[in-house]
Amino acid sequence: MSEQAQNPWFKRKLKGIITPSREKKETPDGFWHKTPSGDVIEKTELKENFFVTPKEGYHVRIGSKEYFDIIFDDQKFSLIADNLTPKDKLKFKDKKKYSDRIKESKKKTGLNDAMRSAYGKTSGEGIVVACMDFSFIGGSMGNVMGEKIARSVEYAIEKKCPFMLISKSGGARMMEAGISLMQMAKATAKLTQLSKAKLPYISYLTDPTTGGVTASFAMLGDLNIAEPGALIGFAGPRVIKETIGKDLPEGFQTSEFLLEKGFLDFIVDRRELKTKLIQLIKLFKN
Numbered sequence: 001m002s003e004q005a006q007n008p009w010f011k012r013k014l015k016g017i018i019t020p021s022r023e024k025k026e027t028p029d030g031f032w033h034k035t036p037s038g039d040v041i042e043k044t045e046l047k048e049n050f051f052v053t054p055k056e057g058y059h060v061r062i063g064s065k066e067y068f069d070i071i072f073d074d075q076k077f078s079l080i081a082d083n084l085t086p087k088d089k090l091k092f093k094d095k096k097k098y099s100d101r102i103k104e105s106k107k108k109t110g111l112n113d114a115m116r117s118a119y120g121k122t123s124g125e126g127i128v129v130a131c132m133d134f135s136f137i138g139g140s141m142g143n144v145m146g147e148k149i150a151r152s153v154e155y156a157i158e159k160k161c162p163f164m165l166i167s168k169s170g171g172a173r174m175m176e177a178g179i180s181l182m183q184m185a186k187a188t189a190k191l192t193q194l195s196k197a198k199l200p201y202i203s204y205l206t207d208p209t210t211g212g213v214t215a216s217f218a219m220l221g222d223l224n225i226a227e228p229g230a231l232i233g234f235a236g237p238r239v240i241k242e243t244i245g246k247d248l249p250e251g252f253q254t255s256e257f258l259l260e261k262g263f264l265d266f267i268v269d270r271r272e273l274k275t276k277l278i279q280l281i282k283l284f285k286n
Helices: 043-048 064-071 098-109 143-160 174-196 238-243 255-260 270-285
Strands: 032-033 040-042 077-080 116-124 126-131 163-169 200-211 223-226
Touching: 032 043, 032 116, 040 043, 064 077, 064 126, 064 163, 064 270, 077 126, 077 143, 116 143, 116 163, 116 223, 116 270, 126 270, 143 163, 143 174, 200 270, 223 255
Parallel strands: 126 163, 163 200, 200 223
Antiparallel strands: 032 040, 077 116, 116 126
């Protein structure tokens, strides 16, 4: 055997990883997004496409910050009642205290509750937008959400402008029990005042919109519109299937299914939301 074969050029001379940590090149956390089809795209590209995957048109879940950036001109808006925070009036506890869940969610999300409301302009037209954040205890409806909807409607009446509600929720917040359910009636009563003021209410349902939110104010819009492929319903499909003992139709509880059954007026791709919104505002003004 030759000397070269006995000492191959590719043989490691030093064992272990010796590259200093400061010289390592790592991919930043959250730099990539994996689509439902398995493709991987850059987060920057996804953001530029309004968080809709280019190939499938899949609408990635986003929060109030992203929706406000999409809707309001120059991303300028003023928040409404943003200082409201939930209180543990019932001293509720399951696996952990409700008060601890609130603290954890606030720390994790930087939000005070599962909804933010703001006033701004879209293509020059004033509008109040209330948007749920699913990242805060599943976008669940509690006392703060009901109060924010009420104050948002009052602000819209004061400004004589349309009110838009973007739903993304798991339903009533069980930790607030009956207090949570009371918000359905409270929000509905306020929306009646908006109607009497002859101001439009646009309800935009996104994935997921379920439970008491669907059973009340989310379906009461002068126009009920939704994002493509959104899960919209009261109980989940698994619960319904187990209850009735039958297989459910294909696409059951999707926005496309509800549109076919007459529960929605139309479906709006997020990339076309602002354009469609200004068309609707001008239509209501005429």
